[in-house]
Amino acid sequence: MEEMPRLNSKDDLNQLRRKIVGQRDLNMPFITLCSGTACHATGSDDVAAAIEAELKKQDLTEKVGVRRTGCHGFCERGPIIVIYPEEICYLNVTPEDVPEIISKTIKEKQIIDRLLYFNSETGERMVHEHDIPFYKYQTRLVFGDNLRIDPTNIEDYIALGGYRALAMVLHEMTPEEVLEEMKRANLRGRGGGGFPTGRKWETTRNASGEPKYVIVNCDEGDPGAYMDRSIMEGNPHRVLEGLTIAAYVIGAHLGFVYVRQEYPLAVSNLAIALEQAKEYGLLGEDILGSGFEFDVKVHRGAGAFVSGESSALMNAIEGKVGEPRPKYIHTSERGVWDKPSNLNNVETYATVPLILEKGADWFTSIGTEGSKGTKIFSLVGKVNNTGLVEVPMGTTLRDIIYKIGGGIGGGKKFKGVQTGGPSGGIIPEQYLDTPVDFDELTKLGSMMGSGGMIVMDEDTCIVDLARYFVDFLCDESCGKCIPCREGLKHMREILEDIVAGRGKEGDIELLKEIAGVMKKASLCALGTTAANPVLSTIRYFGDEYEAHIKEKRCPALVCKDLISYYIDPEKCIACLKCLKNCPEGAIEGEKNKTHVIDQSKCVKCGICFDVCPPKVGAVTKISGVPVPPPVPEEEREIRKGKKNRRRGGRWQ
Amino acid sequence: MAEIDLKGVDEIIDRYKGEEGVLIQLLLDIQNEFYWISPEAIARISDKMRIPKSQIYRIATFYKAMSLKPVGRHIIQVCLGTACQIRGAPKIMDRVEENLKIKEGATTPDMRFSLRRVNCLGCCAMGPVIVVDGKYHGKVTPVKVKDILEQYE
Numbered sequence: 001m002e003e004m005p006r007l008n009s010k011d012d013l014n015q016l017r018r019k020i021v022g023q024r025d026l027n028m029p030f031i032t033l034c035s036g037t038a039c040h041a042t043g044s045d046d047v048a049a050a051i052e053a054e055l056k057k058q059d060l061t062e063k064v065g066v067r068r069t070g071c072h073g074f075c076e077r078g079p080i081i082v083i084y085p086e087e088i089c090y091l092n093v094t095p096e097d098v099p100e101i102i103s104k105t106i107k108e109k110q111i112i113d114r115l116l117y118f119n120s121e122t123g124e125r126m127v128h129e130h131d132i133p134f135y136k137y138q139t140r141l142v143f144g145d146n147l148r149i150d151p152t153n154i155e156d157y158i159a160l161g162g163y164r165a166l167a168m169v170l171h172e173m174t175p176e177e178v179l180e181e182m183k184r185a186n187l188r189g190r191g192g193g194g195f196p197t198g199r200k201w202e203t204t205r206n207a208s209g210e211p212k213y214v215i216v217n218c219d220e221g222d223p224g225a226y227m228d229r230s231i232m233e234g235n236p237h238r239v240l241e242g243l244t245i246a247a248y249v250i251g252a253h254l255g256f257v258y259v260r261q262e263y264p265l266a267v268s269n270l271a272i273a274l275e276q277a278k279e280y281g282l283l284g285e286d287i288l289g290s291g292f293e294f295d296v297k298v299h300r301g302a303g304a305f306v307s308g309e310s311s312a313l314m315n316a317i318e319g320k321v322g323e324p325r326p327k328y329i330h331t332s333e334r335g336v337w338d339k340p341s342n343l344n345n346v347e348t349y350a351t352v353p354l355i356l357e358k359g360a361d362w363f364t365s366i367g368t369e370g371s372k373g374t375k376i377f378s379l380v381g382k383v384n385n386t387g388l389v390e391v392p393m394g395t396t397l398r399d400i401i402y403k404i405g406g407g408i409g410g411g412k413k414f415k416g417v418q419t420g421g422p423s424g425g426i427i428p429e430q431y432l433d434t435p436v437d438f439d440e441l442t443k444l445g446s447m448m449g450s451g452g453m454i455v456m457d458e459d460t461c462i463v464d465l466a467r468y469f470v471d472f473l474c475d476e477s478c479g480k481c482i483p484c485r486e487g488l489k490h491m492r493e494i495l496e497d498i499v500a501g502r503g504k505e506g507d508i509e510l511l512k513e514i515a516g517v518m519k520k521a522s523l524c525a526l527g528t529t530a531a532n533p534v535l536s537t538i539r540y541f542g543d544e545y546e547a548h549i550k551e552k553r554c555p556a557l558v559c560k561d562l563i564s565y566y567i568d569p570e571k572c573i574a575c576l577k578c579l580k581n582c583p584e585g586a587i588e589g590e591k592n593k594t595h596v597i598d599q600s601k602c603v604k605c606g607i608c609f610d611v612c613p614p615k616v617g618a619v620t621k622i623s624g625v626p627v628p629p630p631v632p633e634e635e636r637e638i639r640k641g642k643k644n645r646r647r648g649g650r651w652q
Numbered sequence: 653m654a655e656i657d658l659k660g661v662d663e664i665i666d667r668y669k670g671e672e673g674v675l676i677q678l679l680l681d682i683q684n685e686f687y688w689i690s691p692e693a694i695a696r697i698s699d700k701m702r703i704p705k706s707q708i709y710r711i712a713t714f715y716k717a718m719s720l721k722p723v724g725r726h727i728i729q730v731c732l733g734t735a736c737q738i739r740g741a742p743k744i745m746d747r748v749e750e751n752l753k754i755k756e757g758a759t760t761p762d763m764r765f766s767l768r769r770v771n772c773l774g775c776c777a778m779g780p781v782i783v784v785d786g787k788y789h790g791k792v793t794p795v796k797v798k799d800i801l802e803q804y805e
């Protein structure tokens with residue numbers, strides 16, 4: 001790369017963009033490879049190495065461009081390759097596929113059918129990413145550029161119009177004007193609370209005390225969500241641009257990015273982005289020749305859910321333990337080192353440049369009355385298309401889960417969807433047509449939270465899931481205030497008793513009572529919302545609690561202490577599979593003799609259930625009824641005729 | 653791995669010379685470099701930076717990412733994030749614990765494995781997930797656990 005001139009004006013930026021775009025030969029074959037964390041896990045590094053080697057081998061290194069982008073969101077089918085200019089999209093690519101891709105698709109312009117998306121409903125194969133239903137029904141305003149950007153190259157972002165909003169703001173608008181636009185846009189914080197961003201900025205702007213700080217919250221404590229991570233990994237400049245605009249409005253000259261260190265790729269891409277932004281004059285002194293000065297420091301978080309809370313996060317930035325403090329005065333007025341500090345979520349900042357570029361009117365035309373714009377959800381669990389999904393506020397849960405997510409896998413029945421992470425709730429089937437926005441989900445006793453959306457099918461035990469969240473929060477509670485510390489501990493105890501078959505009359509009432517106290521008296525929102533998963537499940541799935549408590553039965557056949565594994569002698573074909581795999585030696589039997597589980601030895605690991613061939617299906621789970629007594633020894637033999645008949649029926 | 657080279661600790665301390673509020677960042681660096689934070693390292697930090705040991709312990713015990721015990725040759729992370737949880741991660745954790753005869757958070761007496769629980773690794777599509785020394789194993793079932801562990805000596 002030639003030496004980069006510092007950008008000293010809006011014109012410099014425009015010229016650079018034209019130059020980058022002009023230098024790119026749009027007809028040249030170009031391969032982009034998704035390299036977010038999920039694809040990294042599924043082998044995108046190996047694919048990248050194979051591409052490089054193969055291009056070299058075929059002497060094409062100079063003639064074919066390669067770009068490693070951030071997460072495309074369709075993590076179920078990664079690693080994903082898109083080949084330009086035709087925009088051919090290949091899914092689940094392995095290193096073995098690469099030579100063929102280069103020789104056939106790159107050289108001969110032929111499409112390899114087997115690597116395309118196959119729509120099982122229509123029987124069609126789809127060539128382009130945007131035709132695939134998973135993408136087709138999304139509106140990817142904030143997340144979409146991830147497909148086109150190498151996050152370690154600032155020029156990719158600039159080529160797509162990046163930093164244009166910042167240039168406009170710094171050169172053509174006063175902070176007041178930007179603030180007005182932001183207030184009109186009615187953007188609400190994407191970190192969970194949904195507080196109006198413009199108003200928050202105004203508070204910090206008007207607060208007395210200097211210096212002021214702006215902070216990005218990339219702690220992403222929700223244990224089943226990864227959208228903030230994917231933005232930070234895949235498009236860090238967009239976050240920095242939003243942050244710098246906030247700093248200009250508020251009058252801050254130092255910002256912090258709080259990012260959890262469990263996100264190593266986000267940390268390193270962010271560091272590269274900061275470096276490059278400084279080099280290009282988009283951070284530091286005299287940004288774009290406007291005279292405005294702004295710097296950013298990175299603070300790595302060390303894995304504590306509560307540290308994502310605003311006052312806790314600010315304590316951590318000061319180098320103290322990341323525990324919340326009482327907020328008689330908001331952190332927007334007295335935050336880091338008691339100075340006015342504005343904290344927003346990653347996605348919130350990433351939305352800001354869009355609003356300023358396209359205008360508040362455009363932004364408010366998307367979404368619902370009370371919630372504008374789009375929101376990214378991390379759609380995971382028992383759904384066919386796991387991934388990141390961006391839709392306009394107001395899209396129904398049904399559309400997200402079925403149209404985009406492709407419904408529930410394995411022919412199972414939908415049971416509920418958990419939104420809002422550990423502070424949210426579980427929404428049952430009858431509310432699937434609810435439009436998703438801040439207010440509607442709250443009405444259902446859940447919340448939007450930061451965008452976790454976990455789909456559950458009939459095999460998920462709701463009581464056990466409530467126990468899981470309470471257990472998580474109990475571990476994460478900082479212990480500073482009694483209602484949260486003790487309340488969670490007691491709730492956990494009660495729930496553990498219920499799932500272990502020790503539940504008593506009155507447990508549900510007691511849970512509700514504890515929940516009430518925690519809601520009223522906890523120090524921070526961890527405690528005040530901690531009971532939501534319990535309350536929402538009692539509200540919608542009360543019968544499951546009753547079954548556990550009264551009948552000692554787990555309807556979903558999950559809770560270990562309430563289920564037994566049992567081999568149906570009528571179905572067992574004595575194939576020895578379960579017997580050989582049982583780690584406890586708890587299964588008796590031999591060739592030609594039906595197998596029997598010795599219940600006193602069984603630890604309920606479920607391996608026998610997993611290895612029993614699906615066509616046989618002899619191993620079953622039972623709950624709430626006694627295990628039938630074993631067939632006497634002498635009757636276990638599988639008689640030839642019976643066995644043959646069975647064989648014939650089953651296997652041929 | 654059990655011994656921490658104090659020279660390395662000094663180097664890390666020097667990185668943060670003259671800066672304020674850096675204790676967490678510094679401890680993280682030590683954790684990342686040596687995989688644990690030894691009493692000697694804490695004493696050194698306390699000495700050089702004039703921070704009471706109690707304050708260092710307070711931070712090191714608060715954060716999940718920091719370990720005050722030496723770790724084994726291989727680090728196993730079992731994801732118990734929500735998505736993995738409902739796809740059967742607890743059974744996987746049970747199997748790992750059962751196989752290694754240790755509980756989550758502990759290290760085997762022969763220093764072969766350390767077992768950690770983590771929340772969402774960002775690859776829920778592969779769940780349940782376990783990571784051994786940075787290598788991801790997806791769609792793990794209880795019966796596969798033993799084979800995976802046997803790959804690591």
Ligand SMILES: Cc1cc2nc3c(=O)[nH]c(=O)nc-3n(C[C@H](O)[C@H](O)[C@H](O)COP(=O)(O)O)c2cc1C
Nearest residue numbers: 189190191217220221308309310344345348525526
């Ligand atoms: C226990 C707890 C954990 C939180 N974790 C996060 C988090 O991981 N990421 C985040 O953006 N906000 C988190 N929040 C919300 C923040 O306190 C804060 O409201 C948010 O970062 C503000 O940004 P926004 O207005 O852009 O949403 C958490 C709140 C609580 C009470």
Ligand code: FES
Nearest residue numbers: 731733736773776
């Ligand atoms: S919950 Fe395990 S990877 Fe996301």
